[in-house]
Amino acid sequence: MKAQIDRRAFLVGTSAALAAPVPSLGQQPWPQGRLIKLVVPFTPGGATDVLGRLVADKLSQTWGSTMVVENRPGAGSNIGIEAVAKAEPNGDTLLIASVGLATNPYLYAKINYDAAKDLAPITMVALVPNLLVVNNQLPVKDVAELVAYAKANPGKLTYASSGVGTSLHLSGELFQKLTGTKMVHVPYRGSAQAIQDLIGGRVDLIFDNITSALPQAKAGMIRGLGVTTAKRAPTAPEFPPIGETVPGFDVSSWFALFAPAKTPPAIIAKIQADTKAGIADPAVRAKMDALAAEPGGWTSEELASFLQAEMKKWGELIKEVGIKAD
Secondary structure, three states: OHHHHHHHHHHHHHHHHHHOOOOOHHHOOOOOOOEEEEEEOOOOOOHHHHHHHHHHHHHHHHHOOEEEEEEOOOHHHHHHHHHHHOOOOOOOEEEEEOOHHHHHHHHOOOOOOOHHHHEEEEEEEEEEEEEEEEOOOOOOOOHHHHHHHHHHOOOOOEEEEOOOOOHHHHHHHHHHHHHOOOOEEEEOOOOHHHHHHHHOOOOOEEEEEHHHHHHHHHOOOOEEEEEOOOOOEOOEOOOOEHHHOOOOOOOEEEEEEEEEOOOOHHHHHHHHHHHHHHHOOHHHHHHHHHOOOEEOOOOHHHHHHHHHHHHHHHHHHHHHHOOOOO
């Protein structure tokens, strides 16, 4: 009898083993052994690229896998965004996006993706305030004086930006709307030349990224008046929020991770958790502090709600003002 029982057990065990899937390289737990691509929809060197590479380096260390950054600039970030929206939803292609993800549907006559339907939110990487700076020849010392001067000189002040539809441009449009002022927009291809023209007195003001504007303001080459965020920036606490003078004014340059829609929830959850832990690392945090960046680490649900709010906020303003990108 015992021999029969053992034989039956052996046959049952053998059948179960044959029925079980055999592990293969393609079935290893993600991201083990994978080459993962992070698409930056801008040229190298900008804030999106710098923060993207910071995250990619940290996640590569965490996962023991290779994460490469691929710059795919063009069409106001639409080329890179579309590439990720149409990629395989397997976790191997990710996107670091900024405000253009929320504004481009309203700025461009046609885009080939739907931000809400074609991309899966993962987490916020960082938020960076802009800094309102004016040239030293402008006779204003704070935001209240700027508002008064602009009202007394309608259409005479010029404000620069790094391009149509950027957070720098939209900061100026929101400022005009909330203060009832009228200024002339002067778009540049990036803010570096705009800052030089501001120093030279060829434009009057700019709501520039604090990372590039702060050193010039601290050196006394231009005059800082306030930050665009609702709270003071830890790296520049001497500048009050513009919202203290202009109620409702709150603008951040933000940088967040997305994946193609239908990426497995388990992969989304892992990237979110590991990114949150990574940007909390003291070494990474120090680098983000140097960029005046506030670390994120939000849940995917929080990022989804934020994106919807940004699309509503800027979509209404873009339609009202009639801004169009080429």
